[in-house]
Amino acid sequence: MIKIVYITKRGKKIAEEIKDVLDYYHYDNKVEPIKDFKIERNEGGFIFIMATGIVLRKFLDEIKNDKFKDPFVIICNENKELIPILSNHLGGGNYFSKLIANNINGRVIFTTATDVNGKVGIDELSKMLFLETPKRKHILDINKKILEEDVSLTLPKYWKLRNLNGYKISYHDKYEVVVDDSIRLKPLKIAVGLGARKGIERYKVYWAVKKALFLRNIPVWRVDAFATIEDKKHERGILETVNKFKKPLIIFKREEINEIYEKIDLEKSEFVYKHLGVYGVSEPASILAVKKLTNKDFDSIKLILKKFKRNGVTVAIATENL
16 A cells, blocks of 8 residues: 655645556555554555655654665655655665656656666666565675676576666576676566456457556566466467467466465455356466465465456466565
8 A cells, every 4th residue: 555645735636646646557545634644554655745854753763664674755745856765676666756757747856876877776676677685785785886887687588678777788598687797686476367258359368468567567578477267278369368478378277266265365256256156367366376386375475466457358467575
């Protein structure tokens, strides 16, 4: 949940604009006037439309705890200038600042050295490419070094990243990312769950997947697998789309799908249950696929895009949660 907090009438109007952006990108969010605002400690981020001093004196000490786990904090003034001040890289403060500014005709004011100099720090790199989190020492060392020179970055050969500020990119046959010839970061597994009405056309599945990946800024080459239920294993629109993306399709039985709803609190659809005997397909399929790819417990898997519906297709995206 992202909380958007305001004080003035002008601030409320901007808060509603920001909410529209977050709604479009399917991020859970809530707008609150400052008089009703409470920190519940389960938030993913905060956007304060008010003076910096108010946030620093009144709220920041209660929010900040650990650089690796803190929710992001963004301050926005009434000129729509957004300043990410906490958890800018790992927490997504920079990402959300840019996302919002680009959609409300605002601008971002960066304060961290790598961002001011147009470089991508290793912590932001890990967030952007869905990699395991670097060690604290590596973040400090690489982000300092990258300000003075380009650092080597070795990627899996089929990843289609060609240019990145601060790095000299090369490729290898291994499924790992190597920074500065010595720091090895494991890519997190990403799975896309698919559901669709019977006889769905390929183009509808294809564009629903493309839109879902766009909403989470994930290139197709970064996806590890697609997944669906056994009832859809011969669905031509799904099969042709997955084949076009050249990714594996993992099929799960109804029993496996239903077990997920006993272990994880997911939205249930009585309509889907009536027709397929399960309460949903895309969300549990994506979670099960990551579990199959990693052999991790469900606590280590995160649903990063809840069920997204488009033209008779449902799409969900899950990944490892380290």
